[in-house]
Amino acid sequence: MATLTAVRPAFGGFSFDNCKRNAVLEIEASKVGCSVPSARKTGTTICGVVFKDGVVLGADTRATEGMIVADKNCSKIHYISPNIYCCGAGTAADTEMTTQLISSNLELHSLSTGRLPRVATANRMLKQMLFRYQGYIGAALVLGGVDCNGPHLYSIYPHGSTDKLPYVTMGSGSLAAMAVFEDRYKPDMEEDAAKQLVRDAIAAGIFNDLGSGSNIDLCVITKNKVNYIRPHDEANKKGVRVTELEALQLTGDYKYKQGTTGVLTKAVTPIDLELLEESVQTMDTS
Amino acid sequence: IVPVAGFSPQGAYGVQDSLRSGFTSVKNELLPSHPLELSEKNFQLNQDKMNFSTLRNIQGLHAPLKLQMEYRAARQVIQRLPFLQSSNLALDTLRNSDESIGFEDVLNDPAHSEVMGEPHMMVEYKLGLL
Numbered sequence: 001m002a003t004l005t006a007v008r009p010a011f012g013g014f015s016f017d018n019c020k021r022n023a024v025l026e027i028e029a030s031k032v033g034c035s036v037p038s039a040r041k042t043g044t045t046i047c048g049v050v051f052k053d054g055v056v057l058g059a060d061t062r063a064t065e066g067m068i069v070a071d072k073n074c075s076k077i078h079y080i081s082p083n084i085y086c087c088g089a090g091t092a093a094d095t096e097m098t099t100q101l102i103s104s105n106l107e108l109h110s111l112s113t114g115r116l117p118r119v120a121t122a123n124r125m126l127k128q129m130l131f132r133y134q135g136y137i138g139a140a141l142v143l144g145g146v147d148c149n150g151p152h153l154y155s156i157y158p159h160g161s162t163d164k165l166p167y168v169t170m171g172s173g174s175l176a177a178m179a180v181f182e183d184r185y186k187p188d189m190e191e192d193a194a195k196q197l198v199r200d201a202i203a204a205g206i207f208n209d210l211g212s213g214s215n216i217d218l219c220v221i222t223k224n225k226v227n228y229i230r231p232h233d234e235a236n237k238k239g240v241r242v243t244e245l246e247a248l249q250l251t252g253d254y255k256y257k258q259g260t261t262g263v264l265t266k267a268v269t270p271i272d273l274e275l276l277e278e279s280v281q282t283m284d285t286s
Numbered sequence: 287i288v289p290v291a292g293f294s295p296q297g298a299y300g301v302q303d304s305l306r307s308g309f310t311s312v313k314n315e316l317l318p319s320h321p322l323e324l325s326e327k328n329f330q331l332n333q334d335k336m337n338f339s340t341l342r343n344i345q346g347l348h349a350p351l352k353l354q355m356e357y358r359a360a361r362q363v364i365q366r367l368p369f370l371q372s373s374n375l376a377l378d379t380l381r382n383s384d385e386s387i388g389f390e391d392v393l394n395d396p397a398h399s400e401v402m403g404e405p406h407m408m409v410e411y412k413l414g415l416l
Contacts, residue, residue, distance in 0.1 A: 012389075012390040012392075012393055012394040012395045012396055013326065013388070013390035013393055013394060014326060014389060014393060014394070015393075015394050016319050016320040016322070016323040017319075019323070097392075101387060101388065101389075101392075104387045105386050105387055108385045108386065108387070112385050129388075132325075132329070133322060134325075136322060
């Protein structure tokens with residue numbers, strides 16, 4: 001009776017009812033020796049660069065769960081609006097839900113104003129939401145797009161601080177990618193040079209950081225066009241396994257080709273055999 | 287352990303209402319179970335306070351007073367009885383939250399909750415008869 005007549009909260013959102021129980025469970029589990037399941041992170045390399053006509057965003061495609069690769073080809077470049085895309089590092093669910101929420105809000109906002117949404121609006125919405133939750137939402141984002149004021153690129157940290165820069169990197173492989181950017185970035189690059197630079201930065205993250213791997217995805221945003229290239233470069237292609245069914249293929253065939261062994265001399269001797277007797281024996285196949 | 291203000295029991299005279307909210311425990315009352323619990327509980331309230339004080343500074347005292355009267359009308363008059371879920375459309379329009387979506391619309395929607403309060407008790411509690 002007590003719980004039924006209590007004045008229930010009229011609002012939804014996060015419920016902290018189980019926090020104390022979870023804390024107790026964690027302590028008990030560690031006493032026994034097991035551990036509570038951990039959230040799936042994206043242990044990532046994401047980066048973005050502003051070039052002459054727009055923005056190039058790049059990301060790797062590995063999702064990790066502790067020390068195990070959970071997803072070999074996940075998509076880390078999320079859609080926010082037709083002219084704005086966002087790469088996400090950190091907890092995979094947090095980046096996914098955050099970008100979807102902001103995408104919905106931005107759509108409603110742009111319907112209300114009747115204009116194409118601006119990157120600064122998306123940035124402001126994201127940072128206000130992340131600050132409200134004091135970093136408990138583990139989403140580190142690279143937000144890029146082209147609006148009426150030109151191309152813009154922002155990096156947003158889980159606690160809510162943002163930076164507006166010409167080139168940014170985030171994630172566990174951000175140091176490797178930033179090294180490539182610091183070496184070769186030039187203002188006002190051409191599109192192909194920018195794509196190559198981003199590809200090299202992500203490749204540096206993939207090959208030098210354990211948390212990043214698999215393929216490289218690119219997203220090129222210009223004033224009127226978005227080019228979502230997935231995958232742009234399969235830097236880590238899985239080898240082809242040969243089974244008995246494919247033994248006919250040359251790769252799995254253990255027979256040597258004709259002519260592998262050089263022939264020195266060849267002598268052919270025909271043997272004539274005389275037919276002496278021929279008899280037929282029927283077989284009983286009943 | 288430093289007790290957090292605003293977390294004391296919400297019954298009359300500041301004492302826990304055992305009939306309605308169940309048994310108490312000292313630790314439950316002193317500390318919130320999560321650092322965000324308090325700020326999330328009061329988030330809407332704090333946002334409103336901030337907006338009203340900005341409005342007062344810009345337009346003068348009359349503006350927040352008139353708006354608060356409209357809020358009261360939308361909350362007390364237009365809403366349904368306590369055990370029924372109301373859409374809060376008027377309140378949302380006043381607050382300009384009808385054009386935004388947040389976690390409160392996605393998670394833990396009260397319209398989809400599995401338990402319902404007992405209608406008679408809840409109405410009596412709201413009217414102060416109990």
